[in-house]
Amino acid sequence: MRTIRFLLEKEFRQIFRNKTLVAMIMVVPVVQLLILPLAANYEVKNINISIVNHDNSDYARHLITRITASGYFRLTSLNTTFDEALAHIESDEADLILKIPRNFEKNLVRENKQKLFVAVNAINGVKANLGGAYLATIIRDFNQDLMLEWFQPSRTSQQPVIAVTPTNWYNPYLNYRLFMVPGILAILVTMIGGYLSALNIVKEKEVGTIEQINVTPIRKHHFIVGKLIPFWVLGMVVFTLGLLVGWLAYGITPEGNLGLLYGFLALYLLAVLGLGLLISTYTDTQQQAMFIAFFFMMIFILMSGLFTSIDSMPSWAKVISRLNPVSYFIDVMRMVVLKGSGLADIIPHMGAVFVFAIVFNTWAIVNYRKTS
Amino acid sequence: MRQFLTFIKKEFSHVLRDRKTLLILFGLPVVQIIIFGFALSNEVKNAKIVVVDYAKDDVSRQIMNKIEASRYFELEKRSLAHHEVEAGFKEGQIKLAVVFPANFGADLLHFNRAQLQVIADASDPNLANTLTNYLSTIVMDYQLALNENQAVPLQIGTEVRMLYNPQLKGAHNFVPGVMALVLMLVCVMMTSISIVREKELGTMEILLVSPFKPVLVILSKAVPYLILSLVNVASILLLSVFVLDLPVKGSVLLLFAESTLFIITSLSLGLLISVRAQTQQTAMLISMMGMLLPTLLFSGFMFPIENMPKVLQYISNAVPAKWYYIIVKSIMIKGLSLSAIWKETLILFGITMFFLMVSLKNFKIRLA
Amino acid sequence: MEAVIKTDKLTKRFGDFIATNNITFEVYAGEIFGFLGANGAGKTTAMRMLTGLSTPSSGSATVAGFDVYRETERIKKNIGYMSQKFSLYEDLTVMENIRFFGGIYGLSDKAIKEKSDMLVEQLGLASEKKKLVGALPLGWKQKLSFSVAVLHDPKIVFLDEPTGGVDPLTRRQFWDLIYAATSRGVTVFVTTHYMDEAEYCNRISIMVDGSIKALDTPYNLKREFGVGSMDEVFYKLAREARRSAD
Numbered sequence: 001m002r003t004i005r006f007l008l009e010k011e012f013r014q015i016f017r018n019k020t021l022v023a024m025i026m027v028v029p030v031v032q033l034l035i036l037p038l039a040a041n042y043e044v045k046n047i048n049i050s051i052v053n054h055d056n057s058d059y060a061r062h063l064i065t066r067i068t069a070s071g072y073f074r075l076t077s078l079n080t081t082f083d084e085a086l087a088h089i090e091s092d093e094a095d096l097i098l099k100i101p102r103n104f105e106k107n108l109v110r111e112n113k114q115k116l117f118v119a120v121n122a123i124n125g126v127k128a129n130l131g132g133a134y135l136a137t138i139i140r141d142f143n144q145d146l147m148l149e150w151f152q153p154s155r156t157s158q159q160p161v162i163a164v165t166p167t168n169w170y171n172p173y174l175n176y177r178l179f180m181v182p183g184i185l186a187i188l189v190t191m192i193g194g195y196l197s198a199l200n201i202v203k204e205k206e207v208g209t210i211e212q213i214n215v216t217p218i219r220k221h222h223f224i225v226g227k228l229i230p231f232w233v234l235g236m237v238v239f240t241l242g243l244l245v246g247w248l249a250y251g252i253t254p255e256g257n258l259g260l261l262y263g264f265l266a267l268y269l270l271a272v273l274g275l276g277l278l279i280s281t282y283t284d285t286q287q288q289a290m291f292i293a294f295f296f297m298m299i300f301i302l303m304s305g306l307f308t309s310i311d312s313m314p315s316w317a318k319v320i321s322r323l324n325p326v327s328y329f330i331d332v333m334r335m336v337v338l339k340g341s342g343l344a345d346i347i348p349h350m351g352a353v354f355v356f357a358i359v360f361n362t363w364a365i366v367n368y369r370k371t372s
Numbered sequence: 373m374r375q376f377l378t379f380i381k382k383e384f385s386h387v388l389r390d391r392k393t394l395l396i397l398f399g400l401p402v403v404q405i406i407i408f409g410f411a412l413s414n415e416v417k418n419a420k421i422v423v424v425d426y427a428k429d430d431v432s433r434q435i436m437n438k439i440e441a442s443r444y445f446e447l448e449k450r451s452l453a454h455h456e457v458e459a460g461f462k463e464g465q466i467k468l469a470v471v472f473p474a475n476f477g478a479d480l481l482h483f484n485r486a487q488l489q490v491i492a493d494a495s496d497p498n499l500a501n502t503l504t505n506y507l508s509t510i511v512m513d514y515q516l517a518l519n520e521n522q523a524v525p526l527q528i529g530t531e532v533r534m535l536y537n538p539q540l541k542g543a544h545n546f547v548p549g550v551m552a553l554v555l556m557l558v559c560v561m562m563t564s565i566s567i568v569r570e571k572e573l574g575t576m577e578i579l580l581v582s583p584f585k586p587v588l589v590i591l592s593k594a595v596p597y598l599i600l601s602l603v604n605v606a607s608i609l610l611l612s613v614f615v616l617d618l619p620v621k622g623s624v625l626l627l628f629a630e631s632t633l634f635i636i637t638s639l640s641l642g643l644l645i646s647v648r649a650q651t652q653q654t655a656m657l658i659s660m661m662g663m664l665l666p667t668l669l670f671s672g673f674m675f676p677i678e679n680m681p682k683v684l685q686y687i688s689n690a691v692p693a694k695w696y697y698i699i700v701k702s703i704m705i706k707g708l709s710l711s712a713i714w715k716e717t718l719i720l721f722g723i724t725m726f727f728l729m730v731s732l733k734n735f736k737i738r739l740a
Numbered sequence: 741m742e743a744v745i746k747t748d749k750l751t752k753r754f755g756d757f758i759a760t761n762n763i764t765f766e767v768y769a770g771e772i773f774g775f776l777g778a779n780g781a782g783k784t785t786a787m788r789m790l791t792g793l794s795t796p797s798s799g800s801a802t803v804a805g806f807d808v809y810r811e812t813e814r815i816k817k818n819i820g821y822m823s824q825k826f827s828l829y830e831d832l833t834v835m836e837n838i839r840f841f842g843g844i845y846g847l848s849d850k851a852i853k854e855k856s857d858m859l860v861e862q863l864g865l866a867s868e869k870k871k872l873v874g875a876l877p878l879g880w881k882q883k884l885s886f887s888v889a890v891l892h893d894p895k896i897v898f899l900d901e902p903t904g905g906v907d908p909l910t911r912r913q914f915w916d917l918i919y920a921a922t923s924r925g926v927t928v929f930v931t932t933h934y935m936d937e938a939e940y941c942n943r944i945s946i947m948v949d950g951s952i953k954a955l956d957t958p959y960n961l962k963r964e965f966g967v968g969s970m971d972e973v974f975y976k977l978a979r980e981a982r983r984s985a986d
Binding site (some may be wrong): 020024041048092112114117118133135136140146147153166170172176180284292293307340 | 390392394396399403404407410411412413415416417418419420461462463464467480484485486487488489490491492493495496498499500501504505507508509512513524527528529530531532533534535536537538544545550553554558561565566569588615624627650651653654656657658660661662664666669670673674676679680681684701702705706708711
């Protein structure tokens with residue numbers, strides 16, 4: 001135990017002596033947390049639409065007014081040919097094209113049936129899906145009103161109607177920031193912990209100081225623990241700063257128990273730092289360590305469910321995301337902060353992260369060789 | 373010129389000797405493109421849903437069956453009590469709950485009107501929105517089927533065509549995005565770290581006292597990385613076409629030319645960082661911590677840029693990955709030619725010049 | 741005499757390359773044992789095996805009575821090591837380095853305090869003790885390195901080219917430190933390039949191409965080769981080397 005005390009003293013001195021490093025550790029997450037949630041916004045509004053109107057009728061005009069007044073769409077252009085509108089899609093100025101056919105009104109009244117033509121730029125699936133759905137809803141409402149206008153209310157009310165009343169729990173105003181802030185904070189804490197721990201031992205290798213350590217009778221697990229604790233503490237501090245930013249800038253306070261959140265984080269940091277140290281023991285230069293850490297970080301972030309839902313991944317990808325500690329942390333953050341989930345709800349997550357922590361750290365201790 | 377070639381050779385042997393790093397440099401983009409090409413999609417499917425059925429009649433059962441048959445939903449449990457919904461949400465598995473009130477079918481039969489309650493876990497607002505939409509559509513279809521025997525007047529149908537990506541595959545959007553992200557970060561890290569490393573080891577001074585122009589020293593460092601990155605572009609493209617079934621509709625040559633420009637942009641950003649950073653650790657933290665998330669978010673492949681606050685939209689203009697993402701998308705997926713993307717190309721070029729000028733200026737100051 | 745290091749046919753291979761080939765020697769308690777050889781002759785490899793940093797490929801050896809295969813951690817309690825590459829923490833101060841390594845070797849707080857005060861006094865570093873080690877001149881760094889290596893009063897201290905790159909005066913002072921250590925009973929195992937330093941050793945061995953080609957007192961070696969200085973002994977042996985220096 002005494003050995004660990006000396007190791008800790010040394011690590012903390014080294015960290016705090018490097019002023020740039022400390023500044024980066026503290027400032028970068030705060031700044032990113034202030035800016036990034038504003039950028040990560042899926043609320044689909046301002047969908048750009050080009051309309052090709054071949055029918056100079058009241059119905060066509062009403063429909064167009066409906067669309068532009070809905071708040072979801074922004075009219076980019078009114079074109080006379082479809083090709084002109086397509087040019088707007090090619091240049092990304094428009095996301096959707098609505099084509100109203102010639103004699104739309106006349107044929108609708110005469111034949112009781114008409115088709116509108118919609119083309120969606122489907123490269124970005126979300127926009128395509130939601131944009132298409134919104135437009136369909138508007139057209140449907142328009143259609144309903146038309147029917148009401150033409151026929152007696154008594155006739156329409158004879159048709160059975162199922163009214164769907166949606167309720168949104170935990171985030172009634174559908175505020176996307178509520179969703180993103182906890183997730184981004186989780187990523188930032190992971191990056192700080194992961195990178196610093198991955199670089200640490202390998203730096204000692206590169207500089208040569210590890211030799212001096214290796215000829216001492218120091219126990220391997222003492223060494224690893226001595227490396228782990230400082231970053232664990234830093235991770236806790238960064239997380240606390242992040243929670244403060246979340247509260248002061250976005251007014252987010254955890255619905256659930258704060259102690260539970262910290263308890264999970266304590267375990268989670270051990271797993272992340274263990275992975276970092278493991279990378280450190282496998283590499284010879286900081287450059288290598290950095291690239292490997294980057295490799296894992298990319299996969300961890302994109303497969304974490306931060307931006308895209310894990311549910312919609314193919315099953316092999318779900319397996320990967322289950323092997324990704326970050327996905328558990330993001331999940332727990334959202335559950336505890338937004339929904340107020342309790343200990344019983346996150347027990348499976350805790351179990352998984354506990355296993356990660358044990359595996360990574362044991363592996364790191366075993367793989368750290370004092371003798372080559 | 374001979375000297376210059378000697379320097380380039382030296383840099384190459386540095387890069388090629390470090391097998392581990394080399395493996396990562398080539399392996400990383402390949403693995404990531406494959407994983408993300410297949411795994412990432414914004415499509416919502418298999419969302420877990422619970423049904424609380426107080427009605428237990430034919431109508432509720434029929435609607436339930438329709439929900440179950442849809443690929444969007446996975447019916448997790450039926451007929452739980454209302455209070456269990458909250459427990460399900462808190463456990464995190466359930467995304468949506470549908471509540472059929474008592475007498476649901478009877479109401480529909482006798483009063484032609486019935487209420488159906490849908491509760492969404494809106495902690496993910498987008499998902500909540502989409503799922504509610506899907507569910508409404510299912511219910512609407514059911515309702516239409518009920519009315520089928522009656523002639524409906526004035527029916528407006530819509531025919532929807534999905535342009536460029538009819539199956540709504542995630543890869544169309546994510547491959548160009550991940551390509552921009554990976555190229556950017558790998559190039560920035562490689563240059564910044566390798567230059568700062570020479571600074572740290574003191575070998576930079578040796579190079580600088582040689583009768584060789586500092587600019588050429590830097591240039592010779594960039595050449596191997598440029599070539600390495602072009603190899604990466606090639607392997608990413610091959611994978612996209614042959615493994616992910618992505619089209620390259622436009623000119624491959626143009627795509628490579630634009631990629632070269634973007635790689636140079638990234639290399640010069642790396643140079644700029646290396647001029648500033650004193651230790652490898654700082655250089656890495658700047659290029660990783662500082663750049664990963666902002667590049668991811670501001671390139672626009674995850675979140676639409678036009679949804680961001682105005683200030684951030686301006687900031688996004690300074691992110692080179694954004695322009696490259698647009699360029700790749702235009703050439704690969706839309707099949708456009710240079711005339712459609714000359715503006716983006718010019719902007720990338722301008723950013724590159726800016727990075728180069730600032731870093732060379734700083735470089736000279738340091739020497740003096 | 742009691743042997744604190746014994747090796748028997750100790751060998752280390754890296755693939756096809758044999759870095760040290762069947763070396764057999766003994767080092768006696770309290771002596772200064774010089775380990776000479778051209779660059780790449782295998783000195784550092786041999787030393788790394790004896791300090792437990794590297795596992796031998798074949799042969800046997802004991803250090804302070806402990807086996808180099810199985811008891812490396814017990815060896816480490818009994819030795820001090822100063823590597824060729826300066827390996828104290830440059831971003832820690834003089835005092836902090838001493839305190840850290842004292843702590844790692846399990847010295848009590850009181851002992852650390854006493855030792856470090858004594859040390860800075862002895863080295864004349866009193867005014868520099870709060871300075872970062874990275875800011876010290878090379879000569880002082882080397883002296884500090886040595887003092888840290890013997891801080892915990894080891895039985896044997898291994899020095900790998902300890903005086904590389906320092907001026908003659910500092911080298912002289914450095915050897916004073918070595919003599920002071922031997923007077924306290926520490927056995928010194930030192931590699932060097934400097935032939936004048938070889939003269940300071942009680943016995944020396946000369947390695948060529950991974951094998952020990954000569955081992956005796958400087959006096960006997962000079963007589964055996966019929967030359968007047970260690971320089972000439974070394975040249976005679978090193979000329980036969982087939983490995984090029986690195």
